[in-house]
Amino acid sequence: MLAFFLARTQFPPGPCPLPVLGNLLQLRFQLHPEKLSQLTRTYGSIFTVWLGSTPVVVLNGFQAVKDALVTHSEDFADRPVTPLFEDLFGDKGIISTSGHAWQQQRRFGLTTLRGLGMGKKVLEQRLQEEAQYLVEIFRRQNGKSFDPHVPIVRAAANVICALVFGHRFPHGDPFFQELMKAIDFGLAFVNTIWRRLYDAFPWLLRRLPGPHRKIFRYQEIVKNLICQEIQHHKRREAKDLEDFISCYLAQITKRKDDPVSTFDEENLIQVIIDLFLGGTETTATTLRWALLYMTHHRDVQEKVQKELDTVLGPSRVISFEDRKLLPYTNAVLHEVQRFCSVISVGAVRKCGTATTVQGFSIQKGTIVLPNLASVLYDPEHWETPWQFNPGHFLDREGNFVINEAFLPFSAGHRVCLGELLAKVELFLVFTNLLREFQLQVPEGASGNERDYIFWGTMQPQPYKICATPRLGWFPGCPRKDSLKTAKMLRDVLHSSPSPTL
Incomplete structure (x- = not known):
């Protein structure tokens, strides 16, 4: 007991922990960004909370996060291995690894995604097609109220499917539904009491039944599904390296005689899981927030649509480069990402070498948690942090400007691998939907834009919208190219074939 309390003196001050439980009761078994921000009033921008017997140093506000993740980026490039992630992922993949394995897998992942077109026209074309699938699904609602959650998530997932597997899936495909x-479930589980209990008392939870067992069952299902796709790729005739799996299999062969290579099929499976975890729910959730904000800020929606109509006109295919011509639309999308703060608190880091952050000594091996929400709402860097205000990203002349405290993708060596992909996807889907539809809240609907569910991400409460075709667009003044595209999409959406696995 004495040793436990003496250990507290080696870390920045924080709320007094209980024996065994630490601060879990006080935190209600959640690392909620608002609760962590409240603690700054008492303990300052850097403090320590105890998850059971494990100390976690929390960083709050832009300066503290920048000092650690940017100024001392190399010192905080490692990832701690929590008991749950150790049992789920082992030492495979990108998200939960460190050192040589992480460097090899991340470098290959980034290089391969770029080679497959991330940030280039070939990928942009795929994203434009996926945006049109979504437009067609919205149009089929005929202006009636509907929940956009499922089609948006499936669209985001199919973007990753196209990159990883080389094809998209019909929404009714059994493989796709299981995925x-x-x-x-995985993203919802990571912020439950069961996850906190597992990490605090792994020796007990490994032996007890409970909801935590379900995540391991789902893990095996996903691994088996991905293995089927890998085997399908192996049976195909050799072609150009057209997707992530084919590129990775080629890398395994290329590096088979390298004694320090970490490229194998187990790593391939986990990297694919990481890509889905990091690139599906976060992007989809941001898009759901974007549509919700547009229904609550009709003036903002109208300004975006006016800018799209004036600059691009009715028939031009929207390109990611067009964001430079659309300062207001670009500002709105950035404000969506800031205001919804999807990631809430960032993923934990581990101090790889002893260092100092804002006067506090951080020992080697210390777990550090950047509260990204506190950066996106930092009153020293945002004029109206608790209001949806696109003006945060506009100068007096209406030109787009970036704010250094805009860190929705984290920062430093562990910045999100798919940041560029997410930006392109958000822009193309958002602008295509806003150009085609007037979005509004169904008559009699309740709720507001600040209602959320705190899971692995900050998600909006379930809501419905009405997407009414804009005057002069579908169906009043159809464009020939759009009608052709719509017919093609309807044929695909109603088709049943899925690739043979």
């Missing part, structure tokens, strides 16, 4: 269930 979606697994992703939904």
Whole structure:
């Protein structure tokens, strides 16, 4: 007991922990960004909370996060291995690894995604097609109220499918549905009391039944599904390296005689899981917030649509480069990402070498948690942090400007691998939907834009919208190219074939 309390003196001050439980009761078994921000009033921008017997140093506000993740980026490039992640992922993949394995897998992942077109026209074309699938699904609602959650998540997931597997899936495909269930459950589980209990008392939870067992069952299902796709790729005739799996299999062969290579099929499976975890729910949730904000800020929606109509006109295919011509639309999308703060608190880091952050000594091996929400709402860097205000990203002349405290993708060596992909996807889907539809709240609907569910991400409460075709667009003044595209999409959406696995 004495040793436990003496250990507290080696870390920044924080709320007094209880024996065994630490601060879990006080935190209600959640690392909620608002609760962590409240603690700054008492303990300052850097403090320590105890998850059971494990100390976690929390960083709050832009200056503290910047000092650690940017100024001392190399010192905080490692990832701690929590008991749950150790049992789920082992030492495989990108998200939960460190050192040589992480460097090899991340470098290959980034290089391969770029080679497959991330940030280039070939990928942009795929994203434009996926945006049109979504437009067609919205149009089929005929202006009636509907929940956009499922089609948006499936669209985001199919973007990753196209990159990883080389093809998209019809929404009714059994493979695709199982994958979606697994992703939904995994992301929801990471912020439950059961996850905190597992990490605090792994020796007990490994032996007890409970909801935590379900995540391991889903993990096996997803691994088996991905293995089927890998085997399908192996049976195909050799072609150009057209997707992530084919590129990775080629890398395994290329590096088979390298004694320090970490490229194998187990790593391939886990990297694919990481890509889905990092690139599906966060992007989809941001898009759901974006549509919700547009229904609550009709003036903002109208300004975006006016800018799209004036600059691009009715028939031009929207390109990611067009964001430079659309300062207001670009500002709105950035404000959506700031205001919804999807990631809430960032993923934990581990101090790889002893260092100092804002006067506090951080020992080697210390777990550090950047509260990204506190950066996106930092009153020293945002004029109206608790209001949806696109003006945060506009100068007096209406030109787009970036704010250094805009860190929705984290920062430093562990910045989100798919940041560029997410930006392109958000822009193309958002602008295509806003150009085609007037979005509004169904008559009699209740709720507001600040209602959320705190899971692995900050998600909006379930809501419905009405997407009414804009005057002069579908169906009043159809464009020939759009009608052709719509017919093609309807044929695909109603088709049943899925690739043979």
